[in-house]
Every structure is written in structure tokens, then in C-alpha cells.
Amino acid sequence: MNRILLAIFAVVALSFNAPCRADLLSPLNQVEMAKADAMYQRYCSLCHGAQREGYKADHAPSLRSKSMLSTAFPQMMFDSIAFGRINSAMDGYIKDAGGPLTESDIILLIRWLAQKENISPIDLDQAPIPGKAAKGKELYGKNCATCHGDKGQGGTGTALADQLFLSSATDSYLKYAIVNGRDGTPMKSFAGILKDEEIHDVVAYLRSQASGWSPQPPELAPWPNPNEYVLNPKGNAPQFNLREGRYVPAREVEKALKDNNKMIILDTRPGSAWQRIHIPGAVPMPYYRDKSRIAENLPNDGTWIIAYCACPHAASDSVINHLRSLGYKNTGVIDEGIIKWIEMGLPVVAGKAKVNQVID
Ligand code: HEC
Ligand code: HEC
Structure with missing residues (x-):
């Protein structure tokens, strides 16, 4: 059921009009190399690792495997990066889905990934393969x-x-x-x-396993206003029992929501993931946000701030580490992450208004 729910709010995987392959494989100049490298480190290294080796967090696959690069380049790679995968920590990064990157940024990234490993694309047959x-x-x-x-x-x-x-x-x-x-x-x-x-x-x-899915066009919800960040401003502070001084059980966060406790919930995944589905009242605060802007509009007055991601920890840990370094007290991470949260049947909402903005 949850899978179906997520699928309904997933973004249609639109194809991009791939420039001809020779153009895509033409060598990047120094400026393009530097831009792609910086984008990769900011948006991707958290899970895929600084050297593209994979498995840094969340079972993110290798982005160096020649077998993957030579068959996924360019279309599959574009689709994975632009639209992500449902129910995994890989979210969509394209602006149309609420992410931070333009189509040409993503094309630059896939060209860079391919050139780093010097791959030759393999032409695969498009015909269906019959089997039982x-x-x-x-x-x-x-x-x-x-x-x-x-x-x-x-x-x-x-x-x-x-x-x-x-x-x-x-x-x-x-x-x-x-x-x-x-x-x-x-x-x-x-x-x-x-x-x-x-x-x-x-x-x-x-x-x-793919049957029965009918994709819906994206409809993006407006981002919350800073004056809506604190949930239940007049409520009591929640009681949390942190594991390792950091991780809060999902059930305790659910109880705090039910009890109308005062707190802030941060969704640290790409904005596209927040658009698709999020915990009620959660504020989008993607892990890749400029460090100088993460604390923007977050009161540093002891109000509880709880972060979550799909991962379940990598993206939220990085945001919470930053807030702690700025002296924020009472911060934590939802231990199970949002995928388990959904599987546990805890409350979520899906975005579907019509405003298109980017959180970068
Ligand atoms: C929060 C962790 C996380 C971040 C950040 C992330 N990814 Fe991923 N990525 C994953 C996971 C997990 C998968 C595998 C998803 C699955 O199970 O299908 C994946 C899959 C992929 C794939 C498909 C690879 C394959 O073997 O089919 C590509 C390509 C990819 N990511 C590129 C990127 C790029 C480029 C970025 C930065 C713009 C990025 N990812 C950011 C976690 C992440
Ligand atoms: C020992 C664990 C393991 C087993 C067993 C295994 N796989 Fe995989 N498989 C993986 C991992 C890990 C990846 C991602 C590799 C990477 O980093 O690119 C993967 C990738 C894949 C992919 C590419 C997916 C993508 O996102 O592009 C397919 C398809 C696949 N496996 C099919 C299978 C099938 C079918 C079987 C059984 C016949 C199988 N695998 C058995 C671990 C396994």
C-alpha cells in the first residue's frame, strides 16, 4: 500500500532530449570539470563517496563501475539522477521535481562521471526479452x-x-x-x-513487478514560511530518550506530534523528496544547503529540532552536526528514517500545490 501511495506521488520520468552521443562524450574543459566536481562533492559524495566508490552511506552503489556506466549512459543515468528511485535514499535532483539541479547541470554530471572512468557506451537492444x-x-x-x-x-x-x-x-x-x-x-x-x-x-x-503503475505529472507544494517552522509554539517541550545522545525513536516523535508538543522537524532530503511525501509540519532543509543558510530562521533558544532522512542517518546527521557546532541544544535524529516511518504506518502528507520554487 505504501509503495502504491509513494508511486502515485512520484514524478513522471520524462526523457530528456539527449544531444548526440559524440557531443556527450566530447572532453569537458577545465571550467566544466571544476563545476561538475564541485556539484558532485556538494550533492552526491555524502552517499556515493568522495571518489565515487559507493557505499559511503545507505548502500549507495558505485558510480565507477564500468558495467553500470557503459550501459546506463546517458539516459538511465539521467533518469536516476533527475527523478531518483522510489522508497530509497536516492531522490530526484531536477528542479522540475523540486530538486536543486537544472537539466544541463545533470547532463554535465553524467558526462563528468563517464569521463572520469573513460567509458565507451554499449548499445543495448531495446526489444523486450520474453521469459517465464x-x-x-x-x-x-x-x-x-x-x-x-x-x-x-x-x-x-x-x-x-x-x-x-x-x-x-x-x-x-x-x-x-x-x-x-x-x-x-x-x-x-x-x-x-x-x-x-x-x-x-x-x-x-x-x-x-513494474505493472500497474500510472505516473502522475508533478505538482509542487509551496515551501513552508519561516513563521510556520515551529510546530505548536505554545505547546510543552517533548520528552525524548536519545540513543547515543542523538537518535530519537520514531514512536516518540509520533507521540510528540499527537501531544501537540513544541518542536521543529527538518526534512534533510532533497526538496523533491519532501515534495513527494513528508512528515506533517516538516521543514525542507536539504543536507546540501549552503552551511551559512542551514540555521537561517531556526531559533537557537532550546526549542527541540529533530531531523530525518531516508537514509536513515547520513543526511540528517550532517545537518544536526552543523546545528550542534553552532551551539543548538536539544537536537536529534529520527532513528528509523522516513522509509521505516512510512512502513510503520505513521502519519505523512504528500505535496501537491502548484508553486514551483527551488530550495538551494
Ligand atoms: C542520501 C544518499 C544519496 C545521495 C546524496 C545521492 N545518491 Fe545516488 N543513489 C543512492 C542510493 C541508495 C541508490 C540506489 C537506489 C536503489 O536502491 O535503487 C542510488 C543510485 C544512484 C544511481 C543509479 C546507479 C545504478 O547502479 O543504477 C545513480 C546514477 C546515482 N545514484 C547518482 C547520484 C548522483 C549524481 C548524486 C548527486 C547529484 C546522487 N546519486 C546522490 C543514494 C544517494
Ligand atoms: C551479494 C549481493 C547480491 C546478489 C546475490 C545479487 N545482487 Fe544484484 N546487485 C547487488 C549490488 C550491491 C548492486 C549495485 C552494484 C553497484 O554498486 O553498481 C546490484 C545491482 C544489480 C542490478 C543493477 C541495478 C541498477 O540499479 O542499475 C541488477 C539488474 C541486479 N543487481 C540484478 C540481480 C539479480 C537478478 C540477481 C540474482 C540473479 C542479483 N542481482 C543478485 C548485489 C547483489
Whole structure:
């Protein structure tokens, strides 16, 4: 149900009009290199690591694997970065979805990622691959579920049942990853383990998970006004029991909301994620925001400030560390993160007004 709910508010994965491939692979000049590098460090290194190695936080995959780069470049990479993946820590970064980057910023990033590893794109067949989904389901359970989750929801491996992922991954793209694995990552090659026909069955099973999804065009909600940041300004302070002096159980935050306690809740994911779904009253405060602006409009008077992300901790930790360094008392991070929060059936709201602004 939650998956369906999230899918309904997901942004349509619109294709961009890719300039011809030769242009995309033409060498970046020094100014472009420096700009892409800075964007990468600001927006992406938190999870994918300073050297693009992956697995810095939240099981974010490697952005160096030649197997990924040569098959995902340019369209799949563009879609992943622009629109993200539902139910994972990978959110959309394009302005149309409430994120901070323009289409040309994202094109620059994917060109930079490809050039860093000097890849040659592989042309994959666009035709569907026929296979038996029921057979594939069994094979998936035996060979893939330990890493990708029993329902394809992701784990140490990426979420394969993700609607945004499946809407842009072709059958051949899936097959290529299964046959070749992803170099330098835990995703090994299944070429000697499963027969070609069995791989087709697994692909058919993965594909069957994509059905029943009808994307909606994006409708962006207005960002809250600073005078709405403090929830229940006249309420009592909440009582939180912090684990390791920092992490607050989701249930305690839920109780504080019910009891109309005075507090601020910060959503530290990209603005696009806040647009899609957030905890009621949460203020968007993306982890990549300029440090000088994170504390903007946040009272430093002992009011409780609780941050969360999907991760469940990387983005919120970075914002809370910054507030603590400025002397903010009474700060914490929702231990479970918002994906678990949703799974626990705790309250969320989805954005859907018509104002298009960017939090940068
Ligand atoms: C030991 C853990 C593990 C197992 C088992 C495993 N995978 Fe993976 N898989 C991963 C990881 C980790 C990645 C991401 C690799 C990276 O960093 O690019 C991945 C990536 C993929 C991708 C590319 C997804 C994307 O986001 O582009 C596909 C498709 C895939 N796996 C399918 C499968 C299938 C099908 C099976 C079973 C036949 C399987 N995997 C078994 C760990 C695993
Ligand atoms: C908060 C953590 C986080 C941040 C920040 C983040 N990502 Fe990701 N990214 C992930 C995760 C987790 C996945 C895998 C999602 C899944 O399970 O499908 C992912 C997947 C991807 C993929 C798909 C790779 C594949 O193997 O298919 C690309 C490309 C990507 N990210 C690029 C970026 C870029 C570029 C940025 C910065 C603009 C960025 N990411 C920022 C967590 C993050």
C-alpha cells in the first residue's frame, strides 16, 4: 500500500532530449570539470563517496563501475539522477521535481562521471526479452533476494522492484547487469551460474513487478514560511530518550506530534523528496544547503529540532552536526528514517500545490 501511495506521488520520468552521443562524450574543459566536481562533492559524495566508490552511506552503489556506466549512459543515468528511485535514499535532483539541479547541470554530471572512468557506451537492444515470470520468481528467491530483498525492495543491493527504476531500465539493461555483474561491487556475474533462459525468466519476473503503475505529472507544494517552522509554539517541550545522545525513536516523535508538543522537524532530503511525501509540519532543509543558510530562521533558544532522512542517518546527521557546532541544544535524529516511518504506518502528507520554487 505504501509503495502504491509513494508511486502515485512520484514524478513522471520524462526523457530528456539527449544531444548526440559524440557531443556527450566530447572532453569537458577545465571550467566544466571544476563545476561538475564541485556539484558532485556538494550533492552526491555524502552517499556515493568522495571518489565515487559507493557505499559511503545507505548502500549507495558505485558510480565507477564500468558495467553500470557503459550501459546506463546517458539516459538511465539521467533518469536516476533527475527523478531518483522510489522508497530509497536516492531522490530526484531536477528542479522540475523540486530538486536543486537544472537539466544541463545533470547532463554535465553524467558526462563528468563517464569521463572520469573513460567509458565507451554499449548499445543495448531495446526489444523486450520474453521469459517465464513464475519461474523467474523462484530463481530470484534463491539467487537474488538476500541482497535485493524478498520483494525487490532493496537491501545491500539496489531496489529492483522500484517503479521509477523499471520505467527506464530496459530488459537488456537488466540482463546485462545480471550476466556481467558490476565490477568492483558485490554484484557478481551470474553468467556461469544461471543459464541464458533462466536469466530471461528472472528478467521477466523483474519486469512483472513494474505493472500497474500510472505516473502522475508533478505538482509542487509551496515551501513552508519561516513563521510556520515551529510546530505548536505554545505547546510543552517533548520528552525524548536519545540513543547515543542523538537518535530519537520514531514512536516518540509520533507521540510528540499527537501531544501537540513544541518542536521543529527538518526534512534533510532533497526538496523533491519532501515534495513527494513528508512528515506533517516538516521543514525542507536539504543536507546540501549552503552551511551559512542551514540555521537561517531556526531559533537557537532550546526549542527541540529533530531531523530525518531516508537514509536513515547520513543526511540528517550532517545537518544536526552543523546545528550542534553552532551551539543548538536539544537536537536529534529520527532513528528509523522516513522509509521505516512510512512502513510503520505513521502519519505523512504528500505535496501537491502548484508553486514551483527551488530550495538551494
Ligand atoms: C551479494 C549481493 C547480491 C546478489 C546475490 C545479487 N545482487 Fe544484484 N546487485 C547487488 C549490488 C550491491 C548492486 C549495485 C552494484 C553497484 O554498486 O553498481 C546490484 C545491482 C544489480 C542490478 C543493477 C541495478 C541498477 O540499479 O542499475 C541488477 C539488474 C541486479 N543487481 C540484478 C540481480 C539479480 C537478478 C540477481 C540474482 C540473479 C542479483 N542481482 C543478485 C548485489 C547483489
Ligand atoms: C542520501 C544518499 C544519496 C545521495 C546524496 C545521492 N545518491 Fe545516488 N543513489 C543512492 C542510493 C541508495 C541508490 C540506489 C537506489 C536503489 O536502491 O535503487 C542510488 C543510485 C544512484 C544511481 C543509479 C546507479 C545504478 O547502479 O543504477 C545513480 C546514477 C546515482 N545514484 C547518482 C547520484 C548522483 C549524481 C548524486 C548527486 C547529484 C546522487 N546519486 C546522490 C543514494 C544517494
